[in-house]
Amino acid sequence: MEIVGTIQELREKLRQARRDIERTKPQSTVGFMPTLGYMHEGHLSLIRKAREENDIVVISIFVNPLQFGQNEDFDKYPRDPERDARLAAEAGADFVFVPSVAEMYPSPTKTTVVVRDLTDVLCGASRPGHFEGVATVVTKLFNIVQPDRAYFGMKDAQQVAVIERFVADLNMPVRIVRCETLREPDGLAMSSRNVYLSEEERRQALVLSQSLRNVERWVAEEGMTIEGLHRRIRETIESAPLARIDYVDIRTYPDMEPVLSLDEWNGGKPILVALAVKFGQTRLIDNRLFFA
Amino acid sequence: MEIVGTIQELREKLRQARRDIERTKPQSTVGFMPTLGYMHEGHLSLIRKAREENDIVVISIFVNPLQFGQNEDFDKYPRDPERDARLAAEAGADFVFVPSVAEMYPSPTKTTVVVRDLTDVLCGASRPGHFEGVATVVTKLFNIVQPDRAYFGMKDAQQVAVIERFVADLNMPVRIVRCETLREPDGLAMSSRNVYLSEEERRQALVLSQSLRNVERWVAEEGMTIEGLHRRIRETIESAPLARIDYVDIRTYPDMEPVLSLDEWNGGKPILVALAVKFGQTRLIDNRLFFA
Structure with a gap:
């Protein structure tokens, strides 16, 4: 498993990894799971699924400021990238992409991906701008990683609906794989x-x-x-x-x-x-x- | 030259064309020019440039309803796809993608790509929603064609600025090539x-x-x-x-x-x-x- 901090390095390594695989089979596939990190068993189950279904598994760990509101928990969102990287490796990730905020937003973005209707309700109503931030960063990550399949947990069911919608509307060449919510033994959804x-x-x-x-x-x-x-x-x-x-x-x-x-x-x-x-x-x- | 009407067929043909080229060289490149059609020498100069710089040249002809205002000339925008295809072939295009509106928008899009600031002035001020329509359809076309380079004429200088901006902001893996405005012998910009x-x-x-x-x-x-x-x-x-x-x-x-x-x-x-x-x-x- 390799930890990569820059977009350029990740692209180069993925190009090389695909090329290596395509020496022995006609096509390689990349499975991708983006996360804010501080991973739990739910994330790991997504990585394991990606591992089963793809030649190359990439995860990203990035607490995306764009999807947090002014009064939300961006600063105190729990972070532990070293533990995350170790767990990701054990679950089967090949590359862990851990960009800085400056790497992802070298200047304030003027561009956002806006999904109407779906984002006006539920968490979108409680957290204005949240899904615009999610759609924008996931689009960026898809363009950086260029995965064949991307794995998302259904605990964030509205997020999955939003992502499926903009992927379809914008003809993104990626398949979204819905994954079941994992729960603690007493039923609490993992988060x-x-x-x-x-x-x-x-x-x-x-x-x-x-x-x-x-x-x-x-x-x-x-x-x-x-x-x-x-x-x-x-x-x-x-x-x-x-x-x-x-x-x-x-x-x-x-x-x-x-x-x-x-x-x-x-x-x-x-x-x-x-x-x-x-x-x-x-x-x-x-x-x-x-x-x- | 092949004329292709559906996204799926275009993707398959491009995959095959890339594979054929990569039998003899390590990497293939795709050059792309999207246009509304009714082409003139300006468009053809872009196609010729794409031909010089790439293994595969794709153009799209699509009068995109999303970038026309209510009172604008969507219905009467001049169209002549047969002449366009012939001219494109002569200029060196390998594939002419001519999707229907239903192919590009099977249901009304809920997703748009929004570029702030740059789009509030000049043509963006005169044509509200125009650049949101342009950014959205160009994003779709980029995701469909997955070009290495895309060619745009500087007559639409603001459009080029908007496209360069969302490509950078969203980390799209495509290089935007600015091409000079072509003029009639008396100086009128071709349009x-x-x-x-x-x-x-x-x-x-x-x-x-x-x-x-x-x-x-x-x-x-x-x-x-x-x-x-x-x-x-x-x-x-x-x-x-x-x-x-x-x-x-x-x-x-x-x-x-x-x-x-x-x-x-x-x-x-x-x-x-x-x-x-x-x-x-x-x-x-x-x-x-x-x-x-």
């Missing part, structure tokens, strides 16, 4: 931000996955409505005294149209139940996708 | 829209190139100011009774900062003098770049 939680917050945060696990059962109840379903989820989350709900939302996936009645529940479209809840300063998200 | 001009309009349209030719002489005049230079250009254009000025502007290039005094003229930065003038329904542009 780099979980380290912020106090012991008590960590315990109460289980209401997110608990409420998602109950959705199917609630939907099956006699006389249930979409409003009733929203209420059950909210009540479950609010049973945790430290929980402050940012949103509970039910939408078609990946179009993110609102689901206004339970008739739509069996309408043939995949449906996303998505949650964002704050515990203290820590904002957690979780979701479940039905009929996908 | 597909010139065919719209009546005989009298065509004659009067010479004031654009005439005023640009005089700029250096005027700047050298004793006591000349930036306001005086603007006035001389406007007076020259307005000497044509049919001319209606859209803008006369003097800016640094490619940053498009306003040039507020003649001291900046010799300040070491390239300076663009840019004109847009209407004759009847036909809007013509022309420019000259100094110190580039």
